[in-house]
Amino acid sequence: MRTTVLRLAWADYRGEARLSACAVLGLAAVLAPLLVLFGLRFGLVATLTERLLEDPRTRELIPIGSGRYDAAWFEALRARPEVAFVVPRTRQIAATADLRAASGPAVTVELLPSAPGDPLLARYGVTPPAAAQEVVLSRTAADKLGLAAGAEVDAAVGRSRAGREEIVRTRLRLTAVLPLEGFDRDAAFVPLDLLLAAEDYRDGHAVPTLGWPGSERPAGERVYPGFRLYARDLDAVEPLRAHLVGLGLEVLTQAEAIANVRALSRNLGIVFAVIAGLGAAGYLASAAASSLAAVARKRRDLSLLRLLGLSTRGLLAFPLAQALFTGAFGSAAAFAFYAAAAAGINALFAASRGPGEYLCRLLPLHFAAALAATLAAVLLAALAGGWRATRIEPSEGWREV
Amino acid sequence: MLAAPVYRLREVTKTRAGGSARFRLRVPRLEIARGERVALVGPSGCGKSTLLDLLALVSAPDAGAAEFAFQPPQTPPANLAALWQLGRADTLAALRGRHLGYVLQTGGLLGFLSVRDNIGLPRALLGLPDDGSVAALAGRLGLERHLEQPPAALSVGERQRVAIARALVHAPSIVVADEPTASLDPVTADTVMRLFLELAAERSVTLVLASHDLALIERCGLRRLPVRVTREADGVLASFGEGE
Numbered sequence: 251m252r253t254t255v256l257r258l259a260w261a262d263y264r265g266e267a268r269l270s271a272c273a274v275l276g277l278a279a280v281l282a283p284l285l286v287l288f289g290l291r292f293g294l295v296a297t298l299t300e301r302l303l304e305d306p307r308t309r310e311l312i313p314i315g316s317g318r319y320d321a322a323w324f325e326a327l328r329a330r331p332e333v334a335f336v337v338p339r340t341r342q343i344a345a346t347a348d349l350r351a352a353s354g355p356a357v358t359v360e361l362l363p364s365a366p367g368d369p370l371l372a373r374y375g376v377t378p379p380a381a382a383q384e385v386v387l388s389r390t391a392a393d394k395l396g397l398a399a400g401a402e403v404d405a406a407v408g409r410s411r412a413g414r415e416e417i418v419r420t421r422l423r424l425t426a427v428l429p430l431e432g433f434d435r436d437a438a439f440v441p442l443d444l445l446l447a448a449e450d451y452r453d454g455h456a457v458p459t460l461g462w463p464g465s466e467r468p469a470g471e472r473v474y475p476g477f478r479l480y481a482r483d484l485d486a487v488e489p490l491r492a493h494l495v496g497l498g499l500e501v502l503t504q505a506e507a508i509a510n511v512r513a514l515s516r517n518l519g520i521v522f523a524v525i526a527g528l529g530a531a532g533y534l535a536s537a538a539a540s541s542l543a544a545v546a547r548k549r550r551d552l553s554l555l556r557l558l559g560l561s562t563r564g565l566l567a568f569p570l571a572q573a574l575f576t577g578a579f580g581s582a583a584a585f586a587f588y589a590a591a592a593a594g595i596n597a598l599f600a601a602s603r604g605p606g607e608y609l610c611r612l613l614p615l616h617f618a619a620a621l622a623a624t625l626a627a628v629l630l631a632a633l634a635g636g637w638r639a640t641r642i643e644p645s646e647g648w649r650e651v
Numbered sequence: 652m653l654a655a656p657v658y659r660l661r662e663v664t665k666t667r668a669g670g671s672a673r674f675r676l677r678v679p680r681l682e683i684a685r686g687e688r689v690a691l692v693g694p695s696g697c698g699k700s701t702l703l704d705l706l707a708l709v710s711a712p713d714a715g716a717a718e719f720a721f722q723p724p725q726t727p728p729a730n731l732a733a734l735w736q737l738g739r740a741d742t743l744a745a746l747r748g749r750h751l752g753y754v755l756q757t758g759g760l761l762g763f764l765s766v767r768d769n770i771g772l773p774r775a776l777l778g779l780p781d782d783g784s785v786a787a788l789a790g791r792l793g794l795e796r797h798l799e800q801p802p803a804a805l806s807v808g809e810r811q812r813v814a815i816a817r818a819l820v821h822a823p824s825i826v827v828a829d830e831p832t833a834s835l836d837p838v839t840a841d842t843v844m845r846l847f848l849e850l851a852a853e854r855s856v857t858l859v860l861a862s863h864d865l866a867l868i869e870r871c872g873l874r875r876l877p878v879r880v881t882r883e884a885d886g887v888l889a890s891f892g893e894g895e
């Protein structure tokens with residue numbers, strides 16, 4: 251009985267192929283733009299979010315001003331789950347060096363502490379300096395020195411003691427160059443030990459490991475004025491910031507950039523909901539009206555089926571089954587239209603997107619949800635006609651001339 | 652033991668209010684036995700269609716019928732008056748689908764189904780497999796060539812033969828026919844009617860037929876149900892059946 255109703259509904263649906271095609275196109279005309287719109291929203295937000303996620307600077311927390319942080323403090327911070335990477339900094343004023351290649355002028359660079367796991371270097375596939383004599387240069391510094399990875403570079407640190415200019419040198423091996431996107435000033439990423447050596451030497455102390463002369467460094471725990479800190483992910487930035495603020499620190503984050511993407515996502519979501527709501531309401535009204543019209547048009551046939559013993563449920567199932575056909579074909583057509591539109595949009599913006607980035611994108615889950623929502627909507631609209639169909643009396647078609 | 656009649660009616664009335672005049676059908680007493688072939692004959696407007704509707708289980712009698720029993724062979728009797736009163740539309744639909752075959756005045760075929768599927772429709776609705784009766788009936792009625800065609804491709808006479816095949820295909824015990832040959836020319840009408848009666852007789856079907864063609868009924872030897880139409884103050888009263 252149930253399959254009979256399905257077969258009858260399908261035969262009738264095919265019999266009036268033109269009207270059925272109109273219903274399918276009508277549905278696709280509402281659904282396809284919504285899919286494109288949603289695809290744009292999802293693709294855009296996903297791309298911006300991924301860019302944020304990929305850019306380690308959005309996960310960086312920069313302390314403002316200097317503090318006094320000891321090793322225990324860093325241990326505690328490193329133990330926090332929100333922390334991906336932290337390395338202490340020495341005083342800014344002591345963290346410079348003059349680099350010189352075998353020939354050419356000297357270039358003064360910032361010394362930045364790095365260590366294995368440094369997200370900024372990892373982002374660009376650069377292995378952080380591990381050994382004491384290794385250095386990673388920023389692109390600008392490497393260009394000014396005319397050096398490429400593998401070269402040797404001379405680093406000079408100067409101090410003035412008792413009115414006399416003193417200078418020490420050490421040889422470093424350039425292991426890699428960080429691209430311009432990673433860092434746009436003259437900088438050298440070196441292990442913390444070298445920064446500590448430079449600081450000690452500038453303070454007038456000796457650095458025995460490098461053979462730099464000076465007074466003996468007084469005993470006592472070392473304190474650091476700052477640090478380079480990266481959160482594990484975007485969501486960890488805010489709690490980590492709150493934690494540091496709780497400790498009395500002031501920190502800079504990319505909270506605004508993150509909040510901007512979040513706000514964009516939310517606002518586009520609202521815009522989409524409004525448009526989808528209008529489209530769905532209009533479609534429901536028109537589909538309900540055409541379902542009623544269809545049942546009125548098929549009154550004689552339905553009444554005849556009623557006469558021949560079709561149950562109330564069967565009468566209800568007839569227009570509902572046809573609505574499902576429209577829903578399935580309409581969704582398929584809309585998916586096809588969407589695929590074409592998305593390909594066009596993505597081609598149009600191909601220049602401004604990176605590899606693997608799509609301006610217009612939907613996941614399989616989205617298609618499944620769209621299909622489910624569409625089938626629910628067409629069924630809901632067809633209930634109007636279905637209800638009308640169940641009221642059809644067997645006597646109506648019985649004697650119509 | 653005498654088999655119970657298929658229909659047993661006592662004081663069944665049906666009122667149709669149409670415009671200013673009221674039409675009332677009254678059946679004081681009517682029994683139709685198994686295998687009987689009954690013709691409701693009379694001019695149009697005499698109430699034969701109204702009675703046929705009642706016997707076809709498509710329209711409700713007025714409340715208050717003394718008895719309106721329906722008992723196809725090998726089934727318990729159904730109280731149609733009560734079923735209508737209670738609005739058991741699905742029970743009535745099931746009874747129609749299982750026990751009744753219908754031949755409508757103008758075929759009443761589904762345009763979106765082939766002739767084959769139209770004939771097989773009652774079996775399909777009952778969930779019965781095709782046991783060859785579609786082909787057999789089509790053969791008897793000369794429809795083999797048309798089985799895969801849509802009804803629209805057939806002549807009126809052929810369509811009526813399709814309707815006859817459909818009315819018999821699920822081996823119903825009762826066939827109700829409403830002016831089955833009214834839309835055919837006299838020669839075709841005669842042929843179709845004879846075929847119909849022949850097939851019905853072979854299957855021992857109880858036949859209830861409405862027709863205005865007295866001569867045809869006479870020739871075919873059906874039992875005529877007398878009707879008496881009287882004018883009442885507020886309309887027309889038509890009385891069918893035996894007794895008063």
